[in-house]
Amino acid sequence: MYAGLGAVGALGLAAGGFAYAAMWPGSRIFGPAIRAPRRPGELALTFDDGPNPTWTPRLLETLASYDVRATFFMVGHYAEAEPALVRRMAEAGHEIGNHTWSHPNLAMTAPERVRDELARTRETLEQITGKAVRYFRPPFGARRPDVLRTARRLGMAPVLWNAMTSDWEDPSADRIAERLMGKIDSYARRGWAANIVLHDGGHLSLGVNREPSITAAGLLLARYASTHRFVTLDAWE
Numbered sequence: 001m002y003a004g005l006g007a008v009g010a011l012g013l014a015a016g017g018f019a020y021a022a023m024w025p026g027s028r029i030f031g032p033a034i035r036a037p038r039r040p041g042e043l044a045l046t047f048d049d050g051p052n053p054t055w056t057p058r059l060l061e062t063l064a065s066y067d068v069r070a071t072f073f074m075v076g077h078y079a080e081a082e083p084a085l086v087r088r089m090a091e092a093g094h095e096i097g098n099h100t101w102s103h104p105n106l107a108m109t110a111p112e113r114v115r116d117e118l119a120r121t122r123e124t125l126e127q128i129t130g131k132a133v134r135y136f137r138p139p140f141g142a143r144r145p146d147v148l149r150t151a152r153r154l155g156m157a158p159v160l161w162n163a164m165t166s167d168w169e170d171p172s173a174d175r176i177a178e179r180l181m182g183k184i185d186s187y188a189r190r191g192w193a194a195n196i197v198l199h200d201g202g203h204l205s206l207g208v209n210r211e212p213s214i215t216a217a218g219l220l221l222a223r224y225a226s227t228h229r230f231v232t233l234d235a236w237e
């Protein structure tokens with residue numbers, strides 16, 4: 001626990017450090033969240049901000065061609081607009097997680113609305129898929145202790161990540177994949193699994209172009225399918 005506090009302290013500052021830690025995936029001062037275990041060779045592909053009616057189906061085809069299941073953290077109101085797609089994903093064995101209803105920064109959202117964002121999304125996803133929603137990823141990684149408590153009370157484990165790049169603003173699939181491979185290989189050398197984030201959607205609107213991210217996912221699958229094990233998050237509990 002003190003490792004997180006020490007690292008924040010090393011950055012100096014009090015109020016600024018607190019705000020920074022709220023957005024920092026490695027920080028544990030707001031309570032534990034799933035990142036990645038000491039299981040080198042295991043990769044969790046996770047996708048945020050979907051479902052996306054244009055790009056998620058292409059991604060599903062790529063995943064199916066490698067017989068790989070992924071975890072999708074969905075925006076509730078997009079899921080409500082695309083129930084057939086969400087159902088198809090659950091039926092294909094992908095894990096469906098909660099990424100709030102409207103993608104607010106939860107570190108700056110009133111507790112009542114936090115609960116509403118999480119509960120409404122969970123109910124919508126469960127109604128569509130008939131399966132329990134067991135994981136929650138806070139938008140922007142932003143959180144407070146009560147946000148994580150609320151998620152747990154609603155039956156969901158908070159999830160962060162350890163391998164991300166700015167795939168949402170990078171037009172080059174090669175560069176996105178290369179940056180992620182650097183992180184994945186570096187974690188593997190140090191004995192850690194990788195919890196990889198890519199975006200199959202965008203929180204500002206439904207159906208944004210995610211060709212670079214989806215192509216990058218294909219490059220990661222091509223590179224690691226024969227040497228690593230792709231898992232969904234339930235493998236890490």
Ligand SMILES: [Zn+2]
Pocket residue numbers: 048049099103139140203
């Ligand atoms: Zn997001």
